[in-house]
Amino acid sequence: MRLLRNLGRRKVRTTLTILGITIGIWALVVFGSMANKINSLVAGGSQFYDGKVTVSAKGAGMGFGSPVALSAADRIARLDGVDVVVPGVSMLMSDGMSGVSMGMPQMIRGEVAGADRGRETFPMAYASGRALTPADEGANVTVLGSDIARQHDTRVGDTIMLRGEPFLVVGILEPTLTAPDTTAIVPLAAGQRLYVGTLPALVAAELDPATTVSGFTIYPQAGADPEAIADEIRAAAPDLEPMTGKDFDSQIGSATSILNSILVGIALISLAVGGLSVINTMAMSVAERTREIGIKRAIGGGRLRIVRELVTESALIGFLGGALGLALGAALVTVVNEAGRASGTVLFQLTAGTAFTAVAFSTLLGALAGLMPAVHAARLDPVTALRYE
Amino acid sequence: MTSTTLLEGRNLRKTYRLGRRTTVEALRGVDVRIQHGEMVAIMGPSGSGKSTLMHILGLLHAPDLNHGPRPELSFGGQDMVTLGEGERTKIRARQMGFVFQDFNLVPTLTAIENVMLACDYAGMPSSAAKSMAVEALGLVGLADRADHRPAELSGGEQQRVAIARALVNKPSLILADEPTGNLDSERSAEVLGLLRSFNREHGQTFILVTHDPEVAEACDRVVRMRDGRIRDQSLAALAQPMDQASRAAVA
Numbered sequence: 163m164r165l166l167r168n169l170g171r172r173k174v175r176t177t178l179t180i181l182g183i184t185i186g187i188w189a190l191v192v193f194g195s196m197a198n199k200i201n202s203l204v205a206g207g208s209q210f211y212d213g214k215v216t217v218s219a220k221g222a223g224m225g226f227g228s229p230v231a232l233s234a235a236d237r238i239a240r241l242d243g244v245d246v247v248v249p250g251v252s253m254l255m256s257d258g259m260s261g262v263s264m265g266m267p268q269m270i271r272g273e274v275a276g277a278d279r280g281r282e283t284f285p286m287a288y289a290s291g292r293a294l295t296p297a298d299e300g301a302n303v304t305v306l307g308s309d310i311a312r313q314h315d316t317r318v319g320d321t322i323m324l325r326g327e328p329f330l331v332v333g334i335l336e337p338t339l340t341a342p343d344t345t346a347i348v349p350l351a352a353g354q355r356l357y358v359g360t361l362p363a364l365v366a367a368e369l370d371p372a373t374t375v376s377g378f379t380i381y382p383q384a385g386a387d388p389e390a391i392a393d394e395i396r397a398a399a400p401d402l403e404p405m406t407g408k409d410f411d412s413q414i415g416s417a418t419s420i421l422n423s424i425l426v427g428i429a430l431i432s433l434a435v436g437g438l439s440v441i442n443t444m445a446m447s448v449a450e451r452t453r454e455i456g457i458k459r460a461i462g463g464g465r466l467r468i469v470r471e472l473v474t475e476s477a478l479i480g481f482l483g484g485a486l487g488l489a490l491g492a493a494l495v496t497v498v499n500e501a502g503r504a505s506g507t508v509l510f511q512l513t514a515g516t517a518f519t520a521v522a523f524s525t526l527l528g529a530l531a532g533l534m535p536a537v538h539a540a541r542l543d544p545v546t547a548l549r550y551e
Numbered sequence: 552m553t554s555t556t557l558l559e560g561r562n563l564r565k566t567y568r569l570g571r572r573t574t575v576e577a578l579r580g581v582d583v584r585i586q587h588g589e590m591v592a593i594m595g596p597s598g599s600g601k602s603t604l605m606h607i608l609g610l611l612h613a614p615d616l617n618h619g620p621r622p623e624l625s626f627g628g629q630d631m632v633t634l635g636e637g638e639r640t641k642i643r644a645r646q647m648g649f650v651f652q653d654f655n656l657v658p659t660l661t662a663i664e665n666v667m668l669a670c671d672y673a674g675m676p677s678s679a680a681k682s683m684a685v686e687a688l689g690l691v692g693l694a695d696r697a698d699h700r701p702a703e704l705s706g707g708e709q710q711r712v713a714i715a716r717a718l719v720n721k722p723s724l725i726l727a728d729e730p731t732g733n734l735d736s737e738r739s740a741e742v743l744g745l746l747r748s749f750n751r752e753h754g755q756t757f758i759l760v761t762h763d764p765e766v767a768e769a770c771d772r773v774v775r776m777r778d779g780r781i782r783d784q785s786l787a788a789l790a791q792p793m794d795q796a797s798r799a800a801v802a
Contacts, residue, residue, distance in 0.1 A: 167660075168659055453655070454658070456655075457655045457657060459640070460611060461649050461672060462647075463640070464637060464640045464641070543612075545611050548651065
């Protein structure tokens with residue numbers, strides 16, 4: 163209460179200072195949430211690609227593009243250290259979507275359910291419905307990622323059009339914050355048919371959908387190094403491009419860490435400005451209260467007490483600015499995410515950690531900014547301070 | 552009046568540095584002794600060193616150690632010269648009370664909070680502080696103004712709050728720098744009567760720095776200062792005729 167009264171002495175100045183911190187924390191929350199989203203996509207990808215080798219045709223990026231003959235699976239299976247080879251097809255859900263949009267592109271993925279023989283460790287939970295089974299082969303059924311289901315407002319039992327064919331939705335996944343959210347999973351045969359349909363007509367005419375895939379997922383034997391298998395594939399099949407978790411981390415991870423530091427850097431600069439304005443406010447407030455500090459020192463207020471009172475006050479400025487910045491940032495993040503959800507573009511991810519860090523950081527910043535003027539105040543000679551006009 | 556010594560200073564000197572070359576010798580060697588339960592006025596023209604003496608006796612400043620004979624200062628039998636700032640602050644908080652000319656209350660705090668601040672600094676738990684503060688405000692006749700801010704109180708009332716703040720910890724020594732300097736004669740008499748009654752009833756020792764002969768007259772003893780030295784220390788009963796005599800001499 164006394165603290166608030168002290169802040170209320172110069173309402174305009176205190177408000178402006180709090181707003182300065184607010185802007186900084188707002189930027190930190192918004193940019194931090196953006197960085198979180200990117201990080202979780204990357205972390206999800208990193209987890210997704212970890213412990214296995216993903217193979218696609220050379221020149222294609224991330225598992226979709228040029229066709230590969232299903233027979234290559236036999237060649238790969240014979241390599242040292244290979245345990246299971248799962249053929250699959252991946253394609254963009256529609257050609258109109260380029261890779262320009264933020265977040266993951268929407269994909270159709272075709273695989274024989276259970277072909278990984280239990281080796282896939284990436285956790286998938288079902289919000290409703292069921293998983294695909296080998297018995298689904300040949301049928302037009304699908305399991306949808308959470309973003310796709312939300313965007314198309316689809317429930318289990320509904321029918322969804324995928325590349326011009328109707329598919330019955332049998333299951334919907336829980337959000338994973340990474341690739342599966344924007345993926346529609348279909349049985350391999352249906353996937354192969356859709357996939358060949360995406361290829362240029364001249365190429366497609368040469369291919370039998372039943373023997374055409376877009377890549378393989380290779381699970382190594384226990385103790386085998388995915389990197390070594392990738393090297394073997396490079397040597398044995400020059401037309402194929404293997405990718406391991408390590409490749410993913412080095413390609414994507416380094417790019418995102420630069421982006422992250424830019425985003426967080428912008429936020430920190432605005433916070434530094436906010437911090438300086440707290441120093442300014444506290445210095446002025448100490449100067450105005452010189453007499454009062456003199457009284458307190460004279461009647462027995464110790465130096466530490468004076469420092470503590472002033473630092474608490476500036477920490478409160480920091481806290482209020484941080485809380486307000488967090489509230490405004492969270493509001494923006496929520497509004498933009500809700501608006502973007504319809505188009506499947508969720509830009510931000512505001513975590514409890516980011517929220518807590520933002521407020522804790524601004525409080526600490528306020529306290530540190532107040533420390534210098536507070537120490538100056540505590541060192542004032544009480545008699546001189548009492549005579550200060 | 553008891554005859555035990557509460558406060559004793561010897562060879563008290565203080566030189567203030569105003570600029571790079573300008574210094575002011577505010578105290579040029581003062582010996583002073585204050586007895587328990589005394590009410591002493593320190594008088595003198597401005598620049599005579601009376602406030603400096605009060606600041607040293609009130610442990611707000613330390614006497615100079617770097618020139619002249621070594622100063623001595625004892626309070627309640629304890630040596631004060633060698634104490635650090637933290638220990639002096641603690642003694643100010645627990646054993647001394649201060650009243651200043653400009654009332655000097657914290658403007659954002661209510662009357663009772665101002666009084667409680669002194670309890671807080673003396674290390675008293677806040678529940679005890681509250682009842683002590685209520686009692687102290689009652690003694691100065693301001694029980695009903697406890698929740699008013701200084702700006703809502705008259706000058707006389709503010710000074711009485713300051714007195715309550717100085718008295719709340721029941722200190723053995725109260726130092727007052729021109730306590731009636733900004734009050735009209737009626738309020739002056741009221742404040743002075745209050746101080747005198749605490750001195751009589753509770754045996755607390757008072758040191759008052761003042762210009763006002765009426766204030767000095769109400770005290771047991773007057774210490775007169777000029778040019779950083781004590782000119783004479785007389786009983787108040789003798790002060791008045793001597794004062795008149797010296798005025799006559801000047802005229």
